Amino acid sequence: QVQLVESGGGLVQAGGALRVSCAASGGTFSTYAMGWYRQAPGQEREFVAAISWSGGSTYYGNSLKGRFTISKDNAKNTVYLEMNSLKPEDTAIYYCMTGNYCSDYGCGFIGSWGQGTHVTVSS
Numbered sequence: 001q002v003q004l005v006e007s008g009g010g011l012v013q014a015g016g017a018l019r020v021s022c023a024a025s026g027g028t029f030s031t032y033a034m035g036w037y038r039q040a041p042g043q044e045r046e047f048v049a050a051i052s053w054s055g056g057s058t059y060y061g062n063s064l065k066g067r068f069t070i071s072k073d074n075a076k077n078t079v080y081l082e083m084n085s086l087k088p089e090d091t092a093i094y095y096c097m098t099g100n101y102c103s104d105y106g107c108g109f110i111g112s113w114g115q116g117t118h119v120t121v122s123s
Helices: none
Strands: 004-006 010-013 019-024 031-037 047-053 059-060 067-072 077-085 092-103 106-113 117-122
Touching: 004 092, 019 047, 019 117, 031 067, 031 077, 031 106, 047 067, 047 077, 047 092, 047 106, 047 117, 059 067, 059 092
Parallel strands: 010 117
Antiparallel strands: 004 019, 019 077, 031 047, 031 092, 047 059, 067 077, 092 106, 092 117
């Protein structure tokens, strides 16, 4: 059973930056893509970004590329999401995931979810 633990969420002012992290342990995840979804209050969960297991391919949802950057450190089994020029509409719970069949529209298979980390962007 893969365990995903997110960290790094918090409160930031609009225009600011924040980096969230997700550490993976247990199970077999080395061949999975890892990434992030987010869910704002009253809204459906939305694809944010994913990175292939090798790190060679990245995917971004809904015009987030350019503000958000996903990366990973395989030695630490950790994926990062660097968020810049944050807007109040980026406020959400950010969930880490493992999966496959990812594209800019999301991942077709989700293996595991983390518990989520809150990101709040104040105006």
